[in-house]
Amino acid sequence: MRLSLSPREAGALARSLRRRGPTLAALAEMAAHRFGSRTALVVGExxxxxxxxxxxxxxxAAQWHREVLERPRTIVAACDGAPLVLAVLAAGRLGLDAWLANPRRIAALDGVAPRDALLVHPGDAPSWHAGPTVAASDVLSxxxxxxPRIAGTRRVGRLVLMTAGTTGAPTPHVTKPFGVRGMRQLEGLHRRVxxxxxxxxxxxxxxxxxxxxxxxxxxxxTGATLVSSPGTRASTRLRLMGERGVTVVSGVPTQLERLVAQVEDSGAAPPTLRRIVSGSEPLDAALVARxxxxxxPVVMNAYGTTETGTVAVATPDDVERHPDAVGRALxxxxxxxxGHPQxxxxxxxxWLHGAGRTVITDDAGRIVDGSLTLLGRLDPRE
Known part of the structure; x- marks a missing residue:
């Protein structure tokens, strides 16, 4: 499934890329011209x-430029939902770097994130932070x-993603996920899914x-609608699927297991889906069967890392044959x-390469005819 752009839409994308660089902000500006009043994002009600x-x-961006930022700064978006989306897009509009962080692990950013950054957060500012702060609840208002409109910027802001930091401090990974290679990767993901x-x-x-x-x-x-539903109960997600006409679900196997268990317990016919995209955790045969x-047979299996983004996606046919299959590279x-020729x-x-980074993983795998199947985890010391 390739993107189909009219001359007007292609022109809007080209203008956005010239103004914002190959960034998330450029995609959002292009989408505003291309899709207009169609629903883009749903968070709660x-x-x-x-x-x-x-x-x-x-x-x-204009309000921060005039009233919050005395000089260009990094923006640390330690929040979620719509405040995070708007903070990242505003950073892109200003040409500033945006760090994305788990709001429940702000303390772990001490010594990792810039101390003088603009911090967008849901609660009290941590003691280590010395820069300006904005409450996530104030972002929407x-x-x-x-x-008044503000001037453009020649600087292209970078996006900084953090590892989970479950075994230590979160690690930042600077990336330009929508550069030339990143756009190919993103469009490939769109086509594969x-x-x-x-x-x-x-x-x-x-x-x-x-x-x-x-x-x-x-x-x-693509102009699809995103219903963002992290941290919600399976029953709530199932209700949202019916109310919002959801056709694609993306989640980790743990979330998908809870969702299908809710369907099994209810005894009611579930809403129809075109795709279920699993990722971030191993997918087992029993869950695929359920x-x-x-x-x-609509389940797909995505594979990648924080540093590389999604590198491979297994098709429903791949997953039906073997649930550990993660398919071909995007x-x-x-x-x-x-140790083997590419x-x-x-x-x-x-090993994986994506978003401009190469990562040697702790996963064992087998590649046959360009398709990867995972075989389990390896000792990172080996």
């Missing part, structure tokens, strides 16, 4: 159209206040997570087995 999302981001402008996508991953950001980018690129019993990415059939430790 609140909705944003594509034009409203970009309009709010521009107003927020500030974004609706009319503002097959997200269409008519889709409504339920995203279970937090938007500060790499998969959440990629999903947001994919919906801005998902297929509820929704048919355009703009590479993968292989350490493109050869081999078995061993997996």
């Amino acid at each position: 609140a909705t944003w159209s594509f034009e409203d999302l970009w309009g709010d981001a521009e107003r927020l 500030s974004a609706r206040v009319p503002q 097959g997200i269409a402008s008519t889709d409504t996508v339920l995203g279970c991953a937090p938007l500060h997570h790499g998969h959440g950001v990629q999903l947001l980018a994919a919906t801005l690129l 998902l297929h019993a509820a929704w048919g 355009p703009g990415t590479q993968m292989g087995i350490v 493109g050869s059939d081999a078995e061993g430790r997996v």
Whole structure:
């Protein structure tokens, strides 16, 4: 499924890329011109159209430029939902770097994130932070206040994603996920998963997570609606699927297991889905069988890292044959087995390349005819 752009739409994208660089902000500005009043984002009961999302981001950027920022700074968005989306887009509008962080782990950013950054957060500012702060709850109200337009910027802001930091301090990874290679990777993800402008996508991953950001980018690129639902109960997600007409669900296996268990317990027919995209955790055969019993053979398995983004996606046919299959590399990415020539059939430790980074993983895998199947985890010391 390739993008189909009219001359007017292609022109809007080209102008956005010239003004904002190859960034999330450029995608949002292009989407505002291309998709207008269609629903872009749903968080709880609140909705944003594509034009409203970009309009709010521009107003927020103008307010921060005039009243909050004395000089250009990094923006640390330690929040989630719509405040995070608007903060990242406003940073892109201002040409500033945006760090995405788990709001429940702000203390762990001490010594990692810039101390003088503008911090957007849901609670009290941490003691280590010396810069200006904005409460996440104030972002939405500030974004609706009319503002005079501000000048453009020649600087292209970078996006900084954080590892989870479950075994230590979170590690920042500077990336330009929508550069030339990143755009190929993003469009390849769109084609592989097959997200269409008519889709409504339920995203279970937090938007500060790499998969959440990629999903947001994919919906801005294609005109699909993103229903963001991290940290909610399976019963709530199932209700949202029916109320919002969800056609694609993206989540980790743990979330998908709870969702299908809710379907099994209710005894009611579940809403129809075109795609279920699993990622970030191993997918086992028993869960695949339960998902297929509820929704048919629509399960896909995505594979990547925080540093590389999604590198490979297994099709429903791949997953039906083997649930540990993660498929072929996306355009703009590479993968292989350490110690073996790229493109050869081999078995061993997996390496990945995407978003301008190469990572040697702790996963064992087997590549046959360019398709990767995971075989389990390896000792990182080996």
